[in-house]
Amino acid sequence: GARKELRNLIRIEKVVPLEDEIYFSHDRFHAIAQSILNGRKTGDVFSIPEAKERTGLSRRYMIPLLNKMEEKRMVKREGDNRVVL
Numbered sequence: 001g002a003r004k005e006l007r008n009l010i011r012i013e014k015v016v017p018l019e020d021e022i023y024f025s026h027d028r029f030h031a032i033a034q035s036i037l038n039g040r041k042t043g044d045v046f047s048i049p050e051a052k053e054r055t056g057l058s059r060r061y062m063i064p065l066l067n068k069m070e071e072k073r074m075v076k077r078e079g080d081n082r083v084v085l
Helices: 002-011 026-037 048-055 059-071
Strands: 015-017 023-025 045-047 075-078 081-084
Touching: 002 015, 015 026, 023 026, 026 048, 026 059, 045 048, 048 059, 048 081, 059 075, 059 081
Parallel strands: none
Antiparallel strands: 015 023, 045 081, 075 081
């Protein structure tokens, strides 16, 4: 039953699935993404360590989060860095 409920929460956009069974609430995902992007403008480049510093997240969570931000066209990957879109 929990899987069905999780799918429903994803469908109604209350939960954001990342990868490897990592999920963030919609609000938490956007708050973390905003903390990474805060003060940056389109075209600015940042590194994974810079994003980790702003969020306090470990690499285990940071990479899937950045990948989801890329999927949502918030950033694009350029080597090991990300560019704000």
